[in-house]
Amino acid sequence: MTEILSLHEVTYTYSPEEKEARKAVEGISFSVNDGEWIAIVGHNGSGKSTMAKLMNGLLFPQSGEVRVLGETLNEENLWEIRSQMGMVFQNPDNQFVGATVQDDVAFALENNGVPFKDMVVRVHESLAQVKMEKFLDSEPHHLSGGQKQRVAIAGALALKPRILILDEATSMLDPQGREEVLSTVRKLREETHLTVLSITHDLEEALLADRIFVLNNGHKYAEGTPQEIFSRGEELVALGLDLPFAMKMGNLLRANGVALNNEHMSEEELVNDVWTSNFNK
Amino acid sequence: MDIQLQQVGYAYAKDTPFEKRALFDVNLHIPSGSYQAIIGHTGSGKSTLLQHLNGLLKPSEGIVKLGDLTIEAGKKAKNLKPVRQQIGIVFQFPEHQLFDETVLKDIMFGPLNFGVPREEAERRARVLADQLGLPEEVLEKSPFDLSGGQMRRVAIAGVLAMEPSVLVLDEPTAGLDPRGRQEIMDLFHHLHMEKGLTTVLVTHSMEDAARYADRVAIMHDGRCVLSGNPIDIFGDEERLAEYRLAAPRVVRFQRKVEAQLGYPLDRLCLTEEQLALELSRTVRGERESL
Ligand SMILES: Nc1ncnc2c1ncn2[C@@H]1O[C@H](COP(=O)(O)OP(=O)(O)O)[C@@H](O)[C@H]1O
Ligand SMILES: Nc1ncnc2c1ncn2[C@@H]1O[C@H](COP(=O)(O)OP(=O)(O)O)[C@@H](O)[C@H]1O
Ligand SMILES: [Mg+2]
Ligand SMILES: [Mg+2]
Numbered sequence: 001m002t003e004i005l006s007l008h009e010v011t012y013t014y015s016p017e018e019k020e021a022r023k024a025v026e027g028i029s030f031s032v033n034d035g036e037w038i039a040i041v042g043h044n045g046s047g048k049s050t051m052a053k054l055m056n057g058l059l060f061p062q063s064g065e066v067r068v069l070g071e072t073l074n075e076e077n078l079w080e081i082r083s084q085m086g087m088v089f090q091n092p093d094n095q096f097v098g099a100t101v102q103d104d105v106a107f108a109l110e111n112n113g114v115p116f117k118d119m120v121v122r123v124h125e126s127l128a129q130v131k132m133e134k135f136l137d138s139e140p141h142h143l144s145g146g147q148k149q150r151v152a153i154a155g156a157l158a159l160k161p162r163i164l165i166l167d168e169a170t171s172m173l174d175p176q177g178r179e180e181v182l183s184t185v186r187k188l189r190e191e192t193h194l195t196v197l198s199i200t201h202d203l204e205e206a207l208l209a210d211r212i213f214v215l216n217n218g219h220k221y222a223e224g225t226p227q228e229i230f231s232r233g234e235e236l237v238a239l240g241l242d243l244p245f246a247m248k249m250g251n252l253l254r255a256n257g258v259a260l261n262n263e264h265m266s267e268e269e270l271v272n273d274v275w276t277s278n279f280n281k
Numbered sequence: 282m283d284i285q286l287q288q289v290g291y292a293y294a295k296d297t298p299f300e301k302r303a304l305f306d307v308n309l310h311i312p313s314g315s316y317q318a319i320i321g322h323t324g325s326g327k328s329t330l331l332q333h334l335n336g337l338l339k340p341s342e343g344i345v346k347l348g349d350l351t352i353e354a355g356k357k358a359k360n361l362k363p364v365r366q367q368i369g370i371v372f373q374f375p376e377h378q379l380f381d382e383t384v385l386k387d388i389m390f391g392p393l394n395f396g397v398p399r400e401e402a403e404r405r406a407r408v409l410a411d412q413l414g415l416p417e418e419v420l421e422k423s424p425f426d427l428s429g430g431q432m433r434r435v436a437i438a439g440v441l442a443m444e445p446s447v448l449v450l451d452e453p454t455a456g457l458d459p460r461g462r463q464e465i466m467d468l469f470h471h472l473h474m475e476k477g478l479t480t481v482l483v484t485h486s487m488e489d490a491a492r493y494a495d496r497v498a499i500m501h502d503g504r505c506v507l508s509g510n511p512i513d514i515f516g517d518e519e520r521l522a523e524y525r526l527a528a529p530r531v532v533r534f535q536r537k538v539e540a541q542l543g544y545p546l547d548r549l550c551l552t553e554e555q556l557a558l559e560l561s562r563t564v565r566g567e568r569e570s571l
């Protein structure tokens with residue numbers, strides 16, 4: 001396993017001139033391996049977006065170090081490193097520059113010196129991946145919120161990045177759109193060894209990650225496999241987070257006197273347990 | 282306030298080469314005091330429909346009735362101000378709704394604009410900020426220096442500060458953390474009951490539609506293709522799939538349990554709490570339909 005990205009004691013505040021100012025993130029360290037899928041969860045204002053911006057050099061830490069692809073991120077290597085990273089934000093409106101959907105996706109490629117011939121192919125490919133190929137000539141501002149977000153995701157994918165950072169990128173999509181985008185990213189990851197960091201409030205999505213980082217009030221609260229993180233149960237709820245459906249349902253069943261042998265994170269396991277512990281004794 | 286849409290059609294950039302039809306022949310009656318959910322995949326026309334509910338968009342065809350006010354295609358609209366005061370809309374992207382230099386001023390803007398005295402406007406703003414979980418120190422900040430979730434809360438507070446009798450919510454909790462979602466959905470529900478509001482909720486969360494709404498309408502490719510009560514709508518999974526929608530998670534889970542049991546439970550449950558209760562009755566052998 002090789003490391004692709006890491007933070008070392010990273011601290012950032014938006015108002016460095018004020019001594020007492022709250023830090024948006026403080027003393028955060030972690031390491032991500034090449035090809036991993038990391039879910040980042042935490043309450044609103046816990047520092048997730050700030051951390052994402054520190055990871056691709058939109059912000060620089062007041063102290064600590066961000067390392068990407070073996071190098072410490074600095075003003076000199078910023079553009080080189082950023083060309084290997086795709087980033088999609090929560091609100092697609094602030095991300096559009098092109099007059100049409102295809103111009104918009106092409107723009108980032110042009111900036112990164114992709115030859116015109118490849119550009120056309122990649123624009124079509126990536127728009128097809130998010131099922132927006134019918135909208136090549138539409139104006140981005142005339143799309144619905146979810147459609148805009150798919151175009152933004154296509155823009156990031158077209159760069160064929162090593163690392164993809166999704167900052168609540170699917171939160172505006174309908175459930176099917178969300179699932180389509182996520183399975184596209186999953187497929188891409190299998191084919192190209194993409195590393196994914198996905199900031200999300202969707203716990204069913206987090207459940208499928210290799211590891212989860214939990215942020216709380218600007219600090220790293222925990223990291224571990226989904227199993228390790230969700231077994232903390234009510235502790236997560238106290239942080240403003242939620243539990244996967246099967247765990248919540250299991251807790252409610254127990255509270256209503258339905259016997260269960262175990263805690264479950266998958267619905268299938270829970271159905272089985274309900275069956276064997278109550279009906280098929 | 283009683284709301285009716287009759288054969289409403291809408292085209293963006295009408296009569297230009299860029300004309301884009303977004304609504305076709307939409308008929309929907311939202312009785313005063315009801316909690317209406319509108320669901321449908323991205324691009325199906327939900328936000329376009331909502332913008333007809335306070336005259337932000339005028340129908341290209343058909344009639345929109347907002348209480349006593351009738352807005353008819355091709356006719357000049359009457360004074361919309363009184364109706365806009367009564368209908369509060371929380372938009373899909375709250376950033377577009379924020380503009381003032383501080384959060385407090387932003388929340389107070391609506392009430393002040395409609396003639397509420399400054400002191401009362403400020404009182405409302407502070408109470409709402411607190412109810413929505415915005416800390417005191419945020420009130421003097423610029424709304425643009427907040428995190429996305431906080432911006433959304435500010436936009437919601439600004440709308441509630443007008444004390445509208447109709448609450449129109451376009452995916453109001455997208456981007457909020459799970460606790461925030463629940464707190465704000467509970468707050469809307471509480472206001473709905475306590476103040477007898479008419480509530481229109483556009484949501485991608487089938488779970489929220491099932492839990493809170495008493496009527497559900499489905500938009501599909503610009504048409505309102507189905508409307509009814511949540512049990513009927515969410516009980517028909519084949520029909521939902523035709524419109525690229527799925528039943529709420531709890532309903533899908535109930536189906537899995539029923540497949541294992543080999544028989545259906547007595548009733549379709551729309552919340553986890555209902556299903557837990559129903560299953561405990563089933564386990565104790567208290568089924569009605571034996
Ligand atoms: N542009 C900004 N200026 C000042 N403070 C900010 C800015 N963006 C975020 N913050 C503050 O930094 C903290 C972390 O915010 P953010 O990283 O956006 O959290 P999250 O993405 O987890 O919701 C919050 O307290 C927020 O108010
Ligand atoms: N300002 C606009 N100009 C042109 N077309 C638009 C505009 N806004 C939305 N549309 C189009 O109208 C259709 C419905 O959009 P919208 O009402 O935003 O859908 P939803 O809210 O269900 O996602 C979409 O096909 C979208 O591309
Ligand atoms: Mg954020
Ligand atoms: Mg919309």
